[in-house]
Amino acid sequence: MKLSSSHMDNIPSTPGKFKMDKSPYIHRFRHYSSLAKLTFWSFVFLGLIVVFFFKSPSTSPPNSMPSDLSRRSLKTSSWGGPAWEKRVRSSARIRSQNGLSVLVTGAAGFVGTHVSAALKRRGDGVLGLDNFNNYYDPTLKRARQALLERSGIYIVEGDINDIALLQKLFEVNPFTHVMHLAAQAGVRYAMENPNSYVHSNIAGLVNLLEVCKNANPQPAIVWASSSSVYGLNSKVPFSEKDRTDQPASLYAATKKAGEEIAHTYNHIYGLSLTGLRFFTVYGPWGRPDMAYFFFTRDILKGKSIPIFEASNHGTVARDFTYIDDIVKGCLGALDTAEKSTGSGGKKKGPAQLRVFNLGNTSPVPVSDLVSILEKLLKVKAKRMVMKLPRNGDVQFTHANISFAEREFGYKPTTDLQTGLKKFVRWYVSYYGSGKKNSH
Numbered sequence: 022m023k024l025s026s027s028h029m030d031n032i033p034s035t036p037g038k039f040k041m042d043k044s045p046y047i048h049r050f051r052h053y054s055s056l057a058k059l060t061f062w063s064f065v066f067l068g069l070i071v072v073f074f075f076k077s078p079s080t081s082p083p084n085s086m087p088s089d090l091s092r093r094s095l096k097t098s099s100w101g102g103p104a105w106e107k108r109v110r111s112s113a114r115i116r117s118q119n120g121l122s123v124l125v126t127g128a129a130g131f132v133g134t135h136v137s138a139a140l141k142r143r144g145d146g147v148l149g150l151d152n153f154n155n156y157y158d159p160t161l162k163r164a165r166q167a168l169l170e171r172s173g174i175y176i177v178e179g180d181i182n183d184i185a186l187l188q189k190l191f192e193v194n195p196f197t198h199v200m201h202l203a204a205q206a207g208v209r210y211a212m213e214n215p216n217s218y219v220h221s222n223i224a225g226l227v228n229l230l231e232v233c234k235n236a237n238p239q240p241a242i243v244w245a246s247s248s249s250v251y252g253l254n255s256k257v258p259f260s261e262k263d264r265t266d267q268p269a270s271l272y273a274a275t276k277k278a279g280e281e282i283a284h285t286y287n288h289i290y291g292l293s294l295t296g297l298r299f300f301t302v303y304g305p306w307g308r309p310d311m312a313y314f315f316f317t318r319d320i321l322k323g324k325s326i327p328i329f330e331a332s333n334h335g336t337v338a339r340d341f342t343y344i345d346d347i348v349k350g351c352l353g354a355l356d357t358a359e360k361s362t363g364s365g366g367k368k369k370g371p372a373q374l375r376v377f378n379l380g381n382t383s384p385v386p387v388s389d390l391v392s393i394l395e396k397l398l399k400v401k402a403k404r405m406v407m408k409l410p411r412n413g414d415v416q417f418t419h420a421n422i423s424f425a426e427r428e429f430g431y432k433p434t435t436d437l438q439t440g441l442k443k444f445v446r447w448y449v450s451y452y453g454s455g456k457k458n459s460h
């Protein structure tokens with residue numbers, strides 16, 4: 022709202038008809054009264070903006086792009102200053118020999134929290150970045166943040182689309198690696214809010230890579246792609262060499278776009294880039310929008326749960342992968358990531374470009390997942406079997422993990438029964454087993 026009065030004065034009161042001023046007094050009077058009007062209406066306008074943003078609900082998922090984006094950008098302004106920089110440096114400081122200094126985006130997310138904690142445990146420097154958006158209950162994200170804070174990890178509250186913030190972070194600390202996990206996740210929500218996927222998974226990724234390419238030294242980047250890129254591919258198990266040009270959801274399409282964008286930044290700027298295709302990750306501190314999580318909640322509440330099946334009663338199955346196995350995969354990818362080769366925004370030689378499946382290699386039907394939960398919770402589920410809606414879900418996922426095994430010894434060791442047991446134990450300790458959980 023920076024309209025200057027001189028600018029206002031030059032605008033004729035009747036457009037197209039410039040009027041001569043009658044006297045200097047009248048001129049000055051008009052000047053002051055229009056200035057007062059302008060100030061008054063500016064306040065009214067600003068007031069309306071404030072009321073609009075602060076009245077909007079904060080617990081339901083954002084439905085439209087403009088309010089979603091503005092809410093995010095309102096949240097990104099509280100950084101900077103010597104104390105803040107000190108905190109950033111201290112969190113990112115390497116505390117072991119040959120350790121890494123890692124910027125973890127999406128650090129208050131499910132995978133981000135576990136990876137950050139594991140890096141810190143082994144002496145790497147970790148700085149988190151998260152916008153704490155309300156796609157799902159932000160109090161869970163705050164609880165994860167509190168957990169990380171106790172082990173000395175600072176999470177900067179900000180958005181990957183905030184270029185000034187990202188540049189500042191690299192100015193303050195020369196990160197050797199970026200673990201990029203910030204994203205708009207979830208397959209089905211893409212039909213409700215498509216723009217949030219473009220905003221985070223495409224625009225946000227490009228923004229981050231722009232800053233990384235200009236950083237000196239350039240970091241190596243490991244980032245979260247998704248098993249969903251296999252889309253309608255029917256050749257199983259899914260291998261990295263299989264086609265990924267038939268995404269079934271916008272979410273999958275944005276992750277696939279990310280893989281192509283990674284290729285470009287590797288090719289032009291010499292950035293070292295590794296994409297990890299996660300297969301339906303589950304476990305303690307998980308995401309409430311995922312089926313295993315809300316099935317648990319609804320079984321305990323006695324609410325019916327929708328179980329999808331394909332046409333002709335075909336099984337819908339997932340290669341559910343336990344979080345600790347995924348963390349090992351993430352660390353393996355970081356440890357084998359080669360240095361980026363560019364500097365000053367210019368490529369100096371060919372750089373590493375990789376994509377790995379991180380799955381469990383053993384798909385389980387969704388109905389079996391429910392049976393395991395029933396046993397662990399000691400409650401019978403109210404099953405509502407229904408046809409797989411046309412909302413982007415694919416029928417089946419199954420990872421071939423031989424590439425990750427060969428490159429960094431990735432070997433998942435947790436079966437669904439064991440992993441869900443750990444999840445349920447956490448769930449009950451966090452939410453209680455009562456029937457009135459509200460999240």
Ligand SMILES: O=C(O)[C@H]1O[C@H](OP(=O)(O)OP(=O)(O)OC[C@H]2O[C@@H](n3ccc(=O)[nH]c3=O)[C@H](O)[C@@H]2O)[C@H](O)[C@@H](O)[C@@H]1O
Pocket residue numbers: 206207208246247248249298299300301302310311312313327328329337338339387414
């Ligand atoms: O592997 C991946 O890349 C993806 O894994 C999950 O996506 P999804 O496998 O669809 O996980 P859920 O939403 O938890 O669904 C698990 C299974 O339950 C089924 N389901 C889901 C919801 C429901 O109400 N009923 C139901 O039977 C789905 O069809 C699917 O087979 C994550 O949500 C994505 O963010 C991630 O990228």
